[in-house]
Amino acid sequence: xxxxxxxxxxxxxxxxxxxxxxxxxxxxxxxxxxxxxxxxxxxxxxxxxxxxxxxxxxxxxxxxxxxxxxxxxxxxxxxxxxxxxxxxxxxxxxxxxxxxxxxxxxxxxxxxxxxxxxxxxxxxxxxxxxxxxxxxxxxxxxxxxxxxxxxxxxxxxxxxxxxxxxxxxxxxxxxxxxxxxxxxxxxxxxxxxxxxxxxxxxxxxxxxxxxxxxxxxxxxxxxxxxxxxxxxxxxxxxxxxxxxxxxxxxxxxxxxxxxxxxxxxxxxxxxxxxxxxxxxxxxxxxxxxxxxxxxxxxxxxxxxxxxxxxxxxxxxxxxxxxxxxxxxxxxxxxxxxxxxxxxxxxxxxxxxxxxxxxxxxxxxxxxxxxxxxxxxxxxxxxxxxxxxxxxxxxxxxxxxxxxxxxxxxxxxxxxxxxxxxxxxxxxxxxxxxxxxxxxxxxxxxxxx
Numbered sequence: 001x002x003x004x005x006x007x008x009x010x011x012x013x014x015x016x017x018x019x020x021x022x023x024x025x026x027x028x029x030x031x032x033x034x035x036x037x038x039x040x041x042x043x044x045x046x047x048x049x050x051x052x053x054x055x056x057x058x059x060x061x062x063x064x065x066x067x068x069x070x071x072x073x074x075x076x077x078x079x080x081x082x083x084x085x086x087x088x089x090x091x092x093x094x095x096x097x098x099x100x101x102x103x104x105x106x107x108x109x110x111x112x113x114x115x116x117x118x119x120x121x122x123x124x125x126x127x128x129x130x131x132x133x134x135x136x137x138x139x140x141x142x143x144x145x146x147x148x149x150x151x152x153x154x155x156x157x158x159x160x161x162x163x164x165x166x167x168x169x170x171x172x173x174x175x176x177x178x179x180x181x182x183x184x185x186x187x188x189x190x191x192x193x194x195x196x197x198x199x200x201x202x203x204x205x206x207x208x209x210x211x212x213x214x215x216x217x218x219x220x221x222x223x224x225x226x227x228x229x230x231x232x233x234x235x236x237x238x239x240x241x242x243x244x245x246x247x248x249x250x251x252x253x254x255x256x257x258x259x260x261x262x263x264x265x266x267x268x269x270x271x272x273x274x275x276x277x278x279x280x281x282x283x284x285x286x287x288x289x290x291x292x293x294x295x296x297x298x299x300x301x302x303x304x305x306x307x308x309x310x311x312x313x314x315x316x317x318x319x320x321x322x323x324x325x326x327x328x329x330x331x332x333x334x335x336x337x338x339x340x341x342x343x344x345x346x347x348x349x350x351x352x353x354x355x356x357x358x359x360x361x362x363x364x365x366x367x368x369x370x371x372x373x374x375x376x377x378x379x380x381x382x383x384x385x386x387x388x389x390x391x392x393x394x395x396x397x398x399x400x401x402x403x404x405x406x407x408x409x410x411x412x413x414x415x416x417x418x419x420x421x422x423x424x425x426x427x428x429x430x431x432x433x434x435x436x437x438x439x440x441x442x443x444x445x446x447x448x
Contacts, residue, residue: 087389088135089114089376090153090162090184092146092169095138098266099166102291102316102368106165106189107136109372112358113380113410123380126387132380135159141236141266143168150177154184160392161185161379163372167192167238170203178202185392187379189372191315192238193446196421202392204399204418206375207367208428210242210315212446214249217312217335220432220441224333225310226284227255232274232298233314234265234290242314246287258283265290265298275301289314289336292321292366299334300326310334318366319431319438328436335441338431340370342438343413347374351412370412375424377410378402396422419447 091110094103114132117123122131135157139145146169153159162177164170167190177186178200186203188195191210195203229250233239239262247257258281263274275298278286288298288311295317302311303326313319313336320339322331341352341364351373355365379395381402386394399418406415417425428443 086131086133087383088133088153088157088159089379090150090157090159091134091136091164092139092149092153092162093136093165094141095136097140098268098294099141099291101293101321103138103141103165105366105368106163106372107134108359109369110134110163110376112355112369113373113376115358116354117377117380123384125383125389130383130389139164139169141166141168143172143237145169147172147175150184150186154182158182159184160383160390160395161187163187163189163375165189165368165372166236167195167241168236170195171198171237174198174200174203183392185379185396187372187375189368189375190238192241194241196419196423199421201422202396203422204375204379204396205421205423206371207315208443209423209446211245212428212443213315213430214246215253216430216441216443218246218250218253218255220335221285221310221312222250222253222255224432228258228282228284229255229312230258230278230281230283230286231260231262232271232278232286232288233262234294234316235262236265236290238316239265239290239314242289243287246312265294268294269297271298271301272305275305275307278302279305279307283309285310285312287312287314289317292317293325296322296325299330303330311336313337318368319433320364320366324364328433331433332436333433335430335432337367338429338440339438340365340367340412342431343367343429345412345414346408347411347414350409367413374411374413374415377406378415378424381406421447423447 089110091107093106094100111134114134118131122129135153137149137153139149146164150162150173153162162184164173164186170186170188170190171194173186177184183202188203188205189207191207193209193211195205231243233243250257261274261278263271279302286302286309289295295313299311310333313334315337317336319331319336340348351370352365355369356363378399382395382398383389385398385401388394403415403417413426415424415426419425425447428445430441430443431438432441
């Protein structure tokens with residue numbers, strides 16, 4: 001299934017097709033002992049001469065080859081458009097290593113939406129029924145691997161959409177997804193604001209941007225615990241950006257930032273030493289975060305060593321996942337993302353019920369799963385409204401309408417619109433943990 005560039009006119013299409021025919025026919029004629037005259041003006045006919053005795057047979061063979069090659073060239077250029085069948089949806093993310101649980105949660109959200117879409121018969125695109133298939137590739141949380149995977153997904157599997165759940169990979173892919181053919185939509189599950197600053201017309205950023213959390217998080221922690229901030233964040237590009245932005249706001253509000261004890265959350269299993277070093281400076285609040293599982297271990301190490309203060313938890317880590325690793329009371333005084341089951345979205349209850357039915361009653365859904373589930377449904381609706389699964393610019397153009405027409409049951413986070421820079425918009429509600437319960441903290445939008 002090809003990608004059609006709307007900026008190309010029919011003349012350029014015909015010229016492209018003609019060059020394909022000239023080059024491929026030249027090769028085929030040589031191997032069949034036919035001579036080929038390359039005509040460089042496509043207003044003139046193609047001439048094929050046969051060296052053997054059976055001229056008629058040679059002409060039939062040549063004519064057959066031309067018909068087949070024209071069909072192949074037209075399909076490659078997208079001239080034939082969508083023909084129904086099955087469309088691949090790409091995913092590149094961590095499926096091994098320390099961030100594997102995070103990557104699999106994102107993948108589960110996409111897959112859950114696709115399974116629901118397919119079980120209902122697929123989507124109707126330009127009068128034809130189309131089903132979706134998720135093609136996942138492991139990038140081990142490495143930007144260069146993510147970029148390589150994206151090119152493979154588009155080239156080998158013809159994916160009009162590729163999901164990526166980490167900022168390093170997203171920024172790497174943004175370097176070519178809208179510039180090189182074939183174009184494709186990048187579904188960015190990362191809260192890095194720099195993604196929006198690229199002005200990439202084929203990027204959709206799915207979660208809330210993390211800089212919206214800075215001031216509300218800092219204010220509540222300073223009010224509850226004090227102004228000395230210790231640092232134990234992850235060392236990824238995402239972690240470094242979060243740290244830089246948050247510590248700047250912390251200082252602007254009159255706070256003190258202590259030593260930087262950043263640590264690799266993907267490879268570290270024992271955080272006791274780095275936590276001990278951070279606590280030696282007697283912080284009031286600890287800044288932590290990365291994937292949920294190691295973040296929980298950092299919090300546990302701090303509590304085990306007697307820390308009584310608060311935690312600022314970066315948005316990648318989720319309370320509902322950490323609560324399964326540490327006692328709920330250890331999370332008291334922490335501020336972070338509101339657990340999905342407590343989120344007042346229009347489709348939250350339906351999503352939670354559907355998730356438990358598919359994955360098991362004992363499983364806990366989180367925002368990674370729900371946000372990507374919601375996004376996949378929006379993309380499917382946009383393809384339906386655009387009448388195409390290959391014209392990615394038309395699909396993007398239908399995103400605002402798709403968000404409005406998509407039934408509420410598929411909106412666990414209540415998506416309401418998409419910004420001019422491609423950011424999915426909706427109410428953002430964080431949580432402060434007090435006495436083991438989650439209290440709501442409204443986060444003002446920074447989107448224009």
